[in-house]
Amino acid sequence: MQKSIGLPDGHPFFLGVDLSFDKELNGFCRFLVVGPRRRSFHTWRSYGYAGAEYLDFCDARGVNWMTATEEHLTDFYTIKTDGTEILAGVDGKSWNQTSVVLSHLYKYAKRKKLRDDIPVTYRPSRSSYKHDNGETSELNVSTTDKPLNYIALDQYKTHWRPFLLNKEHAQRNISLIELLICSGFRIEEALGLNTYNIPDPDSAAYSGRAVVPVTVIGKGRKKRTVPVPKRITRAIHFYIDEDRKVAAAKYRSGNRGKEATRLFLAETGEPLSKRMVEEVFQQASEATGLKLVPHGCRHTYATIMLDALIKFVGLKNGIADGTVADKYESMIGDPLLILKQLLGHKSIVTVFTYLELTSEAQMVIEDALNEWTATLA
Numbered sequence: 001m002q003k004s005i006g007l008p009d010g011h012p013f014f015l016g017v018d019l020s021f022d023k024e025l026n027g028f029c030r031f032l033v034v035g036p037r038r039r040s041f042h043t044w045r046s047y048g049y050a051g052a053e054y055l056d057f058c059d060a061r062g063v064n065w066m067t068a069t070e071e072h073l074t075d076f077y078t079i080k081t082d083g084t085e086i087l088a089g090v091d092g093k094s095w096n097q098t099s100v101v102l103s104h105l106y107k108y109a110k111r112k113k114l115r116d117d118i119p120v121t122y123r124p125s126r127s128s129y130k131h132d133n134g135e136t137s138e139l140n141v142s143t144t145d146k147p148l149n150y151i152a153l154d155q156y157k158t159h160w161r162p163f164l165l166n167k168e169h170a171q172r173n174i175s176l177i178e179l180l181i182c183s184g185f186r187i188e189e190a191l192g193l194n195t196y197n198i199p200d201p202d203s204a205a206y207s208g209r210a211v212v213p214v215t216v217i218g219k220g221r222k223k224r225t226v227p228v229p230k231r232i233t234r235a236i237h238f239y240i241d242e243d244r245k246v247a248a249a250k251y252r253s254g255n256r257g258k259e260a261t262r263l264f265l266a267e268t269g270e271p272l273s274k275r276m277v278e279e280v281f282q283q284a285s286e287a288t289g290l291k292l293v294p295h296g297c298r299h300t301y302a303t304i305m306l307d308a309l310i311k312f313v314g315l316k317n318g319i320a321d322g323t324v325a326d327k328y329e330s331m332i333g334d335p336l337l338i339l340k341q342l343l344g345h346k347s348i349v350t351v352f353t354y355l356e357l358t359s360e361a362q363m364v365i366e367d368a369l370n371e372w373t374a375t376l377a
Contacts, residue, residue: 012029012044012045012047012048012051013025013026013029014026014029014051014052014055024066024109024112024114025051025055027108027112028051028104028105028108028109029044029048031104031108046097046101047101047104050097050098050101050102051101051105053080053098054076054098054101054102054105057072057075057076057079058072061075065105066109066114066115067115068119069119070119070120070121072119073102073119073120073139074139077095077099077139080095080098081095081141091143092141092142092143093143095139095140095141096140096141096143099137099139099140102120102139103118103120103137106118106119106120120137120138120139121137121138122135122136122137122138123135123136123138124136148296148299148303149291149292149293149295149296149299150292150296150297150299150300150303151290151292151296151297151300153181153300153304153372153375153376154375155290156181156376157375157376159288159289159290160177160284160288160290160292161174163284163287163288164177164280164284167283168267169243169267170243171235171238171239171242171243171244172239172243172244172264172265172272173280174235175232175235175236175238175239176190176264176272176277177297178232178235178376179228179232179236180294180297180298180301181297181300181301181376182228182229182232182301182369182373182376183214183226183228183232183301184226184297184298184301184302184305185216185226185298186218186219186295186298187274187277187294187295188274189216189217189218189224190216190264191262191264191271191272191273191274191277192216192217192262193214193216193262193263193264194261194262194263195240195244195261195262195263196261197214197215197216197263198214198233198236198237198240198263199212199213199214199233200237201230201233201234201237202230202234206230209230209366210229210230210366210367210369210370211227211228211229211230211366211369211370212227212228212230212233213225213226213227213228214226214227214228214233227366227369229369229370229373229374231373231376231377232373236263240263244263244264244265247260247265247266247267247268247269248260248265248269249269250267250268250269251265251268251269251270252269254268254269255269274294277294278293278294281293281294304372305368305369305372307372308368308369308371308372309368311368
């Protein structure tokens with residue numbers, strides 16, 4: 001039934017009270033596939049959750065979402081940001097993401113003539129949360145960036161690693177966390193890895209190199225290949241041969257011999273979830289007094305890797321023409337752009353949407369990565 005209305009697997013859909021497909025709301029879901037949003041499972045899921053929350057609010061207020069007014073949206077904003085006795089309030093950034101969902105929902109409703117207007121006032125703005133013609137919703141709020149969450153390598157080695165070593169599934173948790181720190185992968189990217197995505201670091205193909213390439217599926221279903229230190233991939237292979245083998249056997253036993261393909265598994269053999277990883281991070285943060293979230297590992301990688309790249313191209317203290325550092329700089333380019341590529345970010349300049357690295361530039365990246373990750377050994 002879902003496929004009959006053009007919704008791909010993994011896409012949210014809405015059911016009516018009689019469990020039938022809601023024509024209008026699922027038309028909006030279809031609008032997300034062919035409309036303004038990218039084809040991302042994470043975006044679809046976020047839209048689904050935000051839309052469901054708003055529909056629950058409308059039901060509680062006794063109003064149909066198609067006839068809701070701006071006053072209702074303002075009331076929804078107050079509840080979402082102030083919170084209730086049961087639910088904590090969200091920050092401005094999270095609310096603004098919800099506001100975008102509501103804007104697209106009512107834009108769709110107006111386009112399909114489900115209502116005559118959009119119950120939102122817009123003002124001219126250069127905000128990233130834009131409506132048509134460079135406008136932004138009055139529902140959006142000003143936000144300030146939170147301090148980056150990251151951990152120094154010596155703090156991780158001295159406090160986090162010893163704590164993890166004494167807990168269950170130490171092999172899995174340490175290999176996952178150190179992969180995140182040394183690769184800059186998003187947690188969703190790392191949890192999406194399969195065992196066959198991790199090359200054998202002792203293969204002749206990588207002889208003489210300190211890293212091996214690991215490819216992940218990033219935002220927008222785009223592939224990205226990142227160099228990962230051999231020490232990290234060796235630790236992952238030890239996990240595959242030991243701790244993971246136990247979990248995989250449980251999965252095989254309960255699934256008629258079917259093999260688990262995901263790299264990181266829960267104790268049951270099912271794929272490790274983001275929530276399970278967050279619990280590990282929360283326990284370690286509370287035990288050590290050093291707060292770190294999964295995305296903080298990405299910040300750690302970015303901070304240290306950028307410093308190492310700058311050092312290797314000689315930009316920290318200036319360079320002289322004709323020096324080795326000068327040659328490296330001409331090959332590798334701006335370290336910020338290299339870091340964007342490694343992290344899988346979109347470039348702010350369209351001409352840099354794809355940056356091809358020469359083999360010499362790749363050597364600079366590998367040297368920089370090998371130098372700072374060696375301290376984790």
